Amino acid sequence: MNFKTIIAIYKKELKSYFYSATAYVVNVLFLLIIGWFFTATLFINGGEATMRPVYSYVPLLFLFFIPAITMKTIAEEKKSNTFELLVTMPINDIEIILGKFFAALTLVLISVLLTFIYVITLSMFGDVDTGEIIGGYLGLIFMASAYISLGIFASSLTDNQIVAFIIAFIFAFFFFIINKITLFLPVGLSRFFEYISIDYHFSNISKGIIDSRDIIYYLSITVLGLYFANFVLESRKND
């Protein structure tokens, strides 16, 4: 693993988000939608100074936003033949993937941190539960990294950005919906599905309870997604 090359890819990737409209569109839309949920729930919450209702919408938002961010990561490189350029430089495939992963994570982080203005607003009217806020943001970051790694995996499967978006959405939707259809399933299975669903773990963390199991869950999805993406890139080497 070579950090210099990861940083080189990271910088290039982050710049490309800001060259295209992606970064601005994502940030503005994200802020607007969260802002709407924030104000909409602020008054009907019985005067409680909490961000939890807002956070609960974020998994749903990520479902659309993150595939839009990750769709071009590898698909576009393949389409414009720059993929061949990257992998014939003295860089390992995993370094390319990690550079792209951290760039996408940074962009999401910027979006998420910008919502902090709502927290500040809230704190002007009441006492905010610091643990809940820290847990909430931590949870969002972990959840985003899981979604991003699935998105990069999806993008590695095709050279078409739209297809990459759809595949990423399907992956993310699977982990999102899986605990919401447990009604139709036997009890044992429903526990399992609940465990692998992405917002089940988020609900704990956003209460301010930081449980290692939740962290491990998000990290394993992240690692798995990146591993699969690497596997797909390396597959060009097979006959």
Add this chain to the structure above:
Amino acid sequence: MIVIDNLVKYYGSFLAVDQISFEVRKGEILGFLGPNGAGKTTTMKIITGYMPPSAGNVYVDGMSVTEHSLDIRKKIGYLPEHNALYPDMGIMEYLQFIMDAREIPKDKQSKQMQYAIEVCGLTDVLSKNIGELSKGYKQRVGLAQALIHNPDILILDEPTVGLDPNQIIEIRNLIKKIGEEKTVILSTHILPEVEVTCDRVVIINKGKIAAIGTTDDLQKTFKGNDKIEIILKDKIDESIKEKIQKIDGILNITSHNTEEDQSIIKIEVEKGKDPRYDIFQFIVQEKLPLLELKREQISLEDIFRELTVQENLNN
């Protein structure tokens, strides 16, 4: 410098490269010639470490690509078949990214940048984004990218494809200039390109090597004789043909009359002889109305066609 040793590459069950072996010497420009789909790009992709061979090996300075891929990639500058550029980036920004990714030390970067920009003649367009450049300039940026880490070896996959004739000449001159210091492998299916730029030629067809050598070598080795074509402003009869036949060094004559009452005489010449002057003397003597007299040397084109088309017919 580069040894290609019994290289084999399968794509699934399709055999793209079939036991190719050749060497590239230090400091030469090697032309890699073949029809589309002959296996040129595949061989180049293996040398550059894009993918490993199915069997056989490639050694660069004694290191094998399967074991020392990263080290070899540092020595190679590669211009892929479809130029790999980021249209949103500026030229310097793109080159900067390549230098960072290739870990060129910070203190050498500005010197290397200057070198690549100068050699490739990009000074006038530096302020533009890559997407705004003409195809010829894009190709120069691609070359600059391949050169920027000052590699010993340059691998250029069809560097002149899609360019207009002026741009082609510019890029060729550029490659020649670069080739004075570096080892260059250049693939193409355009024959004059090889004749103009390359020291040696490898002709590859259907994944196999059909011929290796300098252009002169190939012309000497290959069967086929020089031809002379004469065009006269009059019809001719058999007696003239017979008289020409008597000139030393002539193997065979065919002639036909055109609709405009001209006659075209084609003469096959014995190897190593040049009877043009004798023929001219004869024409003057007979007062034949000469329009044209020209020699057709066996060209790389003929050799290439002979090697590639013939084989395709046989299959």
